Amino acid sequence: MSETIHIETTINGRDRAFEVAANLTLLDVLRDQLGLTGSKECCVVGECGACTVIMDGIPMNSCLMLAVEIDGRDVITVEGLATDGHLNALQQAFLDLSAPQCGFCIPGQLMSAHALLQRNSDPTIDDVNEALGGNLCRCAGYLQITEAVMVAAKAGKE
Ligand code: FES
Ligand code: FES
CATH class of the missing domain: 3.10.20.30 (Beta-grasp domain)
Known part of the structure; x- marks a missing residue:
């Protein structure tokens, strides 16, 4: 023990x-x-x-x-990430853009993306790809995931 x-x-x-x-x-x-x-x-x-x-x-x-x-x-x-049952901008963007396929990688993708947006609220696509480089997606939904992070970053500025 x-x-x-x-x-x-x-x-x-x-x-x-x-x-x-x-x-x-x-x-x-x-x-x-x-x-x-x-x-x-x-x-x-x-x-x-x-x-x-x-x-x-x-x-x-x-x-x-x-x-x-x-x-x-x-x-x-x-x-x-959610507050009082309400998704944050990142989660909502993932949902809106159908980023989750099987969904298994998505919690990790969300956390890497959240950490990125906390330190850089205006990332480039290269910034996103680099920040999420350690998060693998067996469903290969990388385009939607990257796009969702960019949408969430934009929403955060509005
Ligand atoms: S389960 Fe931790 S990196 Fe894969
Ligand atoms: S959505 Fe299936 S592993 Fe990423």
Whole structure:
């Protein structure tokens, strides 16, 4: 049995304090302990980006992190994008442009795109492609995904 460690963190704007097993990944704890199943488990080796969350403004592969690493940090998961049940501009643009096909990669795509728009509200297409370069889409919906990010950026300026 692994040692457990007490951590204090902020997840989706809410202060949380709980025990985590020292050997568990952040992805496992989000999904299995906290019930935040929006972050997807796919390759678990840092190749696909389906598990992307944002820690202190930086997109991270939660499958490659230990959960204890979020102690004292601010974490946003895909569940934190909507407010009071209303999709944010990025989510709405993905929906409007039918960016999700099977949908499996979309939480990770959204988180990488959200981190980009937080640091650059007026990205170029190259900026978007670079920011989402670590997020693979088996359905190859890259054009719609890129377009949706550009639409959301434009909406954010209006
Ligand atoms: S599941 Fe984490 S990068 Fe693929
Ligand atoms: S929408 Fe199916 S993997 Fe991207």
